[in-house]
Amino acid sequence: MTQGPPSFGEALGVWLKIGCLGFGGPAGQIALLHKTVVEEKGWIDEARFAHALSFCMLLPGPEAQQLAVWLGWRLHGVRGGVAAGLLFVLPGLVIMLGLSALYVVYGRSEWAGPVLLGLKAAVVALVAQALLRIGGRTIRDRAGMAIAISAFALLSFTVLPFPLLILAAGAIGWAMGGGASVEVASEEGGERGGTLRTVMIWLAVWLTPVAAALAIAPDSVVARMGAIFSGLAVVSFGGAYAALAYLGQAAAAFGWLTPVQMLDGLGLAETTPGPLVLVFVFVGFVGAYQAAAPEWAWIAGLGGGLMAAWATFAPSFLWIFAGGPFVERLRGRSRPARALAMVSAAAVGVIGQLAVWFATHLLFRTGGALAWGPLKASIPDPASLDIVALGMTILALGLTFALRLPVLTLVAVMMATGLALKAIGLG
Numbered sequence: 001m002t003q004g005p006p007s008f009g010e011a012l013g014v015w016l017k018i019g020c021l022g023f024g025g026p027a028g029q030i031a032l033l034h035k036t037v038v039e040e041k042g043w044i045d046e047a048r049f050a051h052a053l054s055f056c057m058l059l060p061g062p063e064a065q066q067l068a069v070w071l072g073w074r075l076h077g078v079r080g081g082v083a084a085g086l087l088f089v090l091p092g093l094v095i096m097l098g099l100s101a102l103y104v105v106y107g108r109s110e111w112a113g114p115v116l117l118g119l120k121a122a123v124v125a126l127v128a129q130a131l132l133r134i135g136g137r138t139i140r141d142r143a144g145m146a147i148a149i150s151a152f153a154l155l156s157f158t159v160l161p162f163p164l165l166i167l168a169a170g171a172i173g174w175a176m177g178g179g180a181s182v183e184v185a186s187e188e189g190g191e192r193g194g195t196l197r198t199v200m201i202w203l204a205v206w207l208t209p210v211a212a213a214l215a216i217a218p219d220s221v222v223a224r225m226g227a228i229f230s231g232l233a234v235v236s237f238g239g240a241y242a243a244l245a246y247l248g249q250a251a252a253a254f255g256w257l258t259p260v261q262m263l264d265g266l267g268l269a270e271t272t273p274g275p276l277v278l279v280f281v282f283v284g285f286v287g288a289y290q291a292a293a294p295e296w297a298w299i300a301g302l303g304g305g306l307m308a309a310w311a312t313f314a315p316s317f318l319w320i321f322a323g324g325p326f327v328e329r330l331r332g333r334s335r336p337a338r339a340l341a342m343v344s345a346a347a348v349g350v351i352g353q354l355a356v357w358f359a360t361h362l363l364f365r366t367g368g369a370l371a372w373g374p375l376k377a378s379i380p381d382p383a384s385l386d387i388v389a390l391g392m393t394i395l396a397l398g399l400t401f402a403l404r405l406p407v408l409t410l411v412a413v414m415m416a417t418g419l420a421l422k423a424i425g426l427g
Helices: 008-021 025-040 046-057 063-106 113-138 142-157 162-176 192-216 221-235 239-253 259-270 276-291 294-332 334-363 387-401 407-423
Strands: 367-372 375-380
Touching: 008 025, 008 063, 008 407, 025 046, 025 063, 025 113, 025 334, 025 407, 046 063, 046 113, 046 294, 046 334, 063 259, 063 276, 063 294, 113 334, 113 387, 113 407, 142 162, 142 334, 142 375, 162 334, 192 221, 192 294, 221 239, 221 276, 221 294, 239 259, 239 276, 259 276, 276 294, 294 334, 334 375, 334 387, 387 407
Parallel strands: none
Antiparallel strands: 367 375
C-alpha cells in the first residue's frame, strides 16, 4: 500500500542515500530503487514502478538513472526529477573523478578488492530479492511468464540484440491488448502543448556545453568527446552493457585508451556507486589527460571527465520530462498498457539475465564462450570457483532473506566481512 508523498527534503535524503549505495550495475540499482521507494517507503505502487521500468527499458542510455529521474518527477515534478537524477549520479561521479586522477598518477591498483568482494555479494542478494518480488508482482499471466523466460533465454543463449527483444515484447503485447480501455486515476499534468517547449528546453540544457566546447576549441579532445558521447547517448539502446560495447569501439578508434586501460576503468566503475556507465567518466578523464600537453593535462582531464558525464546523463532528463507524461497517459489504454506490460515482463527476464551474468563473474574467475551461428553461451570453468566469494554470497543471501537486514546494514556487514577475510589472509 502506498503512503502519502514525502516532503521534498525527505526525498532528497533518500535520493542521496540511493546514490551512495547504488552498487552493482543496473540490476543492483533497479533492485535498490524498488526496495527503497516501493517496499520501504511506499511512495510509488508496484504497477507504476513496473510501468516506469518498462518505459525506461525502451530508452537509450542508463535505464536505472532514468528510472530514478522518473520516480523523482512523479513525486515532485521537474525539480524532483532533476534532484533524483543528479543525486543518483553525483556520489559515483565524484568518486570516479578521484579514482581517475589516482589512476593517471599511480596506475593500476587493487586496494578496493576486499570491499568490492563484500559489495558484490550484497548486490547478488539484493538483485535476487528484487527479481523475485518484481517478477511476482509484474508477471500476472502465462503470456507474461513466457515473455520473461524467452527474454532471459534469448539474451543468455543467442546474439539477438536487447532492443529487438524489447520491441518484440511490446509488439506482442500490442497485438494481445484489444480489450476495452481501463480507467486509471490520473493526476499528471503533461499537457500536449507543453511537450515541444519541454523538448527545446532540455535539448538546450544538454547540448549547450557541447556546442560551447565545439565553438571555443573545435579541435580539442574535450570538444570531440562531447560530440561522440552525445551521439552515444542517442544510439546506446540496450542499457549499460550495450553502451559499453559502443564506447569500447569508439575509444579504440580515436586512440583515447588502450584495451587494458578500458578494462581497468570498468573495474574501477564497479567499485563505485552509481551507473556502470560512469566508466565513461574514466574514459573522458584519462583520454583527455593523455592527449593534452603536460601543462594542461589536469585541466583537460577534468574537462574530459565532466564532459563525458554531462553528455551521457543529461539526455535522461529530456527523455523522461518529454516522454513521461505521454507514457503515463497510456496507462488507461488497453493496447499501449498491454504492450508496456509485456515490456515489463521482458524486463524481468533482462534483470534475471544480468543477475546471472553478475553472479557468474563473481563466483568464477575464468570461463569460456561457445558460439554457433546465432547461438552463444558463456561457460564458467568449475575449477575456477572462488570459494571465498561463494561463502560471501551465501552469507549475503542469508542476511537478506532470513534476517531481512536493511540495505545499509547489509552493505556495512558485507564490507566489514570482506575486510576481515582480507586481514586473515582469505580475501
